[in-house]
Amino acid sequence: MLEDLLPSVVTWVRATPPMWEAPLLPEEQVYVERVVEKRRREFTAGRTCAREALRQLRAESTPLLRDDSRRPIWPEGYVGSITHCRDFCAAAVARIADCQGVGLDVEKAQGLEEGVRRKICTDREQRRFSQLPRLPGGAWETLTFSAKESLYKCYSPIYDTFLEFHDVEVDFHPDAREFRVRCLREVPGRERFSEFCGRYSWEEGYLGTSVLLMASSEESQS
Numbered sequence: 001m002l003e004d005l006l007p008s009v010v011t012w013v014r015a016t017p018p019m020w021e022a023p024l025l026p027e028e029q030v031y032v033e034r035v036v037e038k039r040r041r042e043f044t045a046g047r048t049c050a051r052e053a054l055r056q057l058r059a060e061s062t063p064l065l066r067d068d069s070r071r072p073i074w075p076e077g078y079v080g081s082i083t084h085c086r087d088f089c090a091a092a093v094a095r096i097a098d099c100q101g102v103g104l105d106v107e108k109a110q111g112l113e114e115g116v117r118r119k120i121c122t123d124r125e126q127r128r129f130s131q132l133p134r135l136p137g138g139a140w141e142t143l144t145f146s147a148k149e150s151l152y153k154c155y156s157p158i159y160d161t162f163l164e165f166h167d168v169e170v171d172f173h174p175d176a177r178e179f180r181v182r183c184l185r186e187v188p189g190r191e192r193f194s195e196f197c198g199r200y201s202w203e204e205g206y207l208g209t210s211v212l213l214m215a216s217s218e219e220s221q222s
């Protein structure tokens with residue numbers, strides 16, 4: 001699934017069983033001292049995947065701290081994203097010269113309850129679901145949820161602005177397994193929403209999405 005979601009400029013690592021129990025750096029360990037076991041394991045897997053992706057990109061090894069909004073603080077010159085869902089965890093990292101933002105999200109492939117679906121999806125998005133082809137092992141509303149989470153993970157570190165689920169609308173293009181996002185509210189960076197590129201995919205039991213904001217051609221040449 002991850003190979004369908006991420007282009008070659010993004011290095012990704014999916015957690016193997018030992019990575020959920022790998023040692024954290026002391027500066028990271030403080031984040032899990034008073035959390036439940038499930039949270040300790042997912043945090044550990046996410047940090048271990050991220051560190052391995054950064055190593056593959058030849059970044060200097062430093063603790064991956066987080067800011068007040070829970071965003072990972074990536075080493076200078078790099079961007080990335082972490083997702084965990086049950087026994088799935090992965091991190092995706094890129095050089096900022098190639099990619100200005102990365103969002104990655106994986107969800108369990110199951111539908112959403114009626115009330116939750118209405119909170120996540122706009123009326124127009126819900127009307128469109130019936131015109132879309134059947135999604136193997138999943139539901140379009142769950143994919144919409146994941147697409148909006150990926151968008152937020154990509155957008156939030158750049159613009160530091162909260163987005164509500166009804167602030168954006170997702171348009172799926174099933175032939176290419178891609179989606180585009182439109183912004184329905186005046187927010188910082190609104191003019192760049194057409195540049196956010198979304199992809200989706202699935203595997204047994206899981207749906208995944210990614211949103212990337214590629215570097216402009218001048219930036220990638222510098």
Ligand SMILES: CC(C)(COP(=O)(O)OP(=O)(O)OC[C@H]1O[C@@H](n2cnc3c(N)ncnc32)[C@H](O)[C@@H]1OP(=O)(O)O)[C@@H](O)C(=O)NCCC(=O)NCCS
Pocket residue numbers: 042043046069070071072081082083084085104105106148149150151152153154156157163164165166167168
């Ligand atoms: C940030 C958020 C999207 C993360 O979702 P989640 O359900 O916890 O899902 P995941 O497990 O896939 O991702 C968690 C990881 O996201 C990362 N993350 C957390 N907040 C983040 C933010 N503001 N920006 C980017 N990444 C963030 C962290 O790495 C976190 O893992 P860690 O705490 O172990 O480091 C979600 O908690 C949230 O705040 N959503 C509300 C805003 C939103 O989605 N709006 C959509 C409108 S378009």
